[in-house]
Amino acid sequence: MSGRERIRYRVGTASWTDPTLLESGFYPPSANTAAARLQYYAAHFDTVEVDSTFYALPSERNSYLWAQRTPEDFLFHIKAFAALTQHPVELRQLPLAVRERLGSEAKSAEPDQRVKVDSSEALELCFSMFAAALSPLERAGKLGCLLFQFPPWFTAREENERYLDYCRAQLPAYRLAIEFRHRSWFGERAEHTLAFLHERGLVHVILDLPAAPSLPATPFASTANMAYVRLHGRNREAWFGRHERASERFRYLYSDDELAELARKIRRLRGATEVQVIFNNCYSDYGVRNALTMAKLLREKP
Numbered sequence: 001m002s003g004r005e006r007i008r009y010r011v012g013t014a015s016w017t018d019p020t021l022l023e024s025g026f027y028p029p030s031a032n033t034a035a036a037r038l039q040y041y042a043a044h045f046d047t048v049e050v051d052s053t054f055y056a057l058p059s060e061r062n063s064y065l066w067a068q069r070t071p072e073d074f075l076f077h078i079k080a081f082a083a084l085t086q087h088p089v090e091l092r093q094l095p096l097a098v099r100e101r102l103g104s105e106a107k108s109a110e111p112d113q114r115v116k117v118d119s120s121e122a123l124e125l126c127f128s129m130f131a132a133a134l135s136p137l138e139r140a141g142k143l144g145c146l147l148f149q150f151p152p153w154f155t156a157r158e159e160n161e162r163y164l165d166y167c168r169a170q171l172p173a174y175r176l177a178i179e180f181r182h183r184s185w186f187g188e189r190a191e192h193t194l195a196f197l198h199e200r201g202l203v204h205v206i207l208d209l210p211a212a213p214s215l216p217a218t219p220f221a222s223t224a225n226m227a228y229v230r231l232h233g234r235n236r237e238a239w240f241g242r243h244e245r246a247s248e249r250f251r252y253l254y255s256d257d258e259l260a261e262l263a264r265k266i267r268r269l270r271g272a273t274e275v276q277v278i279f280n281n282c283y284s285d286y287g288v289r290n291a292l293t294m295a296k297l298l299r300e301k302p
Contacts, residue, residue: 007275009266010075011295012047013287014230014280020247024285038069045291047075049147049278054079056093057126058133067140075144076137077177077228077276083126084167085150088114095129098122127170138173144276145177145203145228152214156184161196168200177228179205183216190219198223205229208262210236220265227272231262231290233281251283254290263297 015021016038031040041048050058050066058078066076082089091099092111099107101122106115117123137143148167154160167176178197180186185193197204204223208231209215232239233252243249254262269275277294279287 006273007269008273009275009277009295009298010047011277011291011298012045012049012279013282013291014049014079014278015051015282016041016048017052018247018282020245020284021282021288026285026288035065035069038066042070042074044288045295046071046073047077047144047276047278049077049079049280051079051282053130054082054149057081057095057129060133060136063134064136067136067142070142072141074142075276076142077144077147077278078134078137079147079149081126081130083117083123084130085148086116086154086163087151088116091115094122094126098125098129101125124170127167131171131174134174143174145175145226146171147177147179147205147228149179149205150181152181154180155182156180156189156193164196164202165200168202175201175203175224175226177203177205177226179207179230180216180218183214186216186218194219194221194223203228208232208234210234210239212236212239220269222269222272222275225271225273227269227275229262229266229275229277231277231279231281233283233286234258247283250281251286252281253286254281256293259290259293259297263294266298 027037027040031037083094090112091106091109094117098117101119102115103118106118109115117126134143164178194204201224203226204221205218206220206227206229207216207218211234231254233250233254235250235252238249238251241249266275266277279291281287281290
């Protein structure tokens with residue numbers, strides 16, 4: 001058996017519940033509950049990225065239900081809660097136990113005010129609550145990567161490398177995938193960044209993004225036994241625009257030619273035994289349409 005034949009490709013989308021997807025007609029009228037929609041989605045795809053966990057800490061109950069409602073071989077990738085990736089969060093998004101451990105300034109903010117989790121005690125509690133909530137998925141063998149999407153201001157410097165080590169230490173039993181949104185991590189520094197991730201068993205998130213000087217051009221390379229490809233679309237105007245709905249930012253439908261070229265790059269990845277391909281162009285049914293095509297391309301013999 002060749003190395004290429006041993007690679008498992010999983011293809012899915014970032015969310016299965018975006019309002020514009022529900023409006024698109026992808027789900028049949030009978031899929032009118034949360035359980036039915038997940039079961040319908042899982043009949044078409046073998047993996048999904050959970051986006052809602054970025055906005056609020058997940059619950060153990062939801063993890064249990066997700067595990068119960070999907071086939072045995074299904075994988076969930078969980079986006080890390082915003083506070084874990086140094087994003088500010090609305091105070092009301094934080095559990096009371098975390099709020100009580102914040103610094104005085106953050107603790108006294110208005111409920112809808114965005115604050116940074118500025119206390120090490122509060123941050124460690126966020127990490128432990130996040131990990132505990134995912135235990136049902138882990139026990140069921142359905143937990144893939146924890147996606148750490150860092151903000152554009154998380155630049156390539158030693159302090160931030162130390163923070164990556166801190167994240168690794170807080171979640172030693174889980175697989176972490178690291179998405180950088182600042183170009184300083186790559187370019188001339190790319191070899192160092194990839195080596196840093198590889199030495200720690202961290203998964204390098206390969207991005208497909210609009211072409212823009214402020215956005216990173218990530219190498220098509222794997223740093224662990226799992227590779228993670230995240231496709232955001234190439235709509236530059238929408239990416240930098242202001243929108244009522246977040247999904248408008250990802251309003252881009254990949255062409256068949258673009259998908260074929262991406263499939264060729266994905267097939268050339270080496271060093272990983274499993275490759276996750278996640279479409280984050282979650283506007284209307286664009287993501288599911290592109291994911292179905294990509295799954296077909298990767299099933300075909302090269």
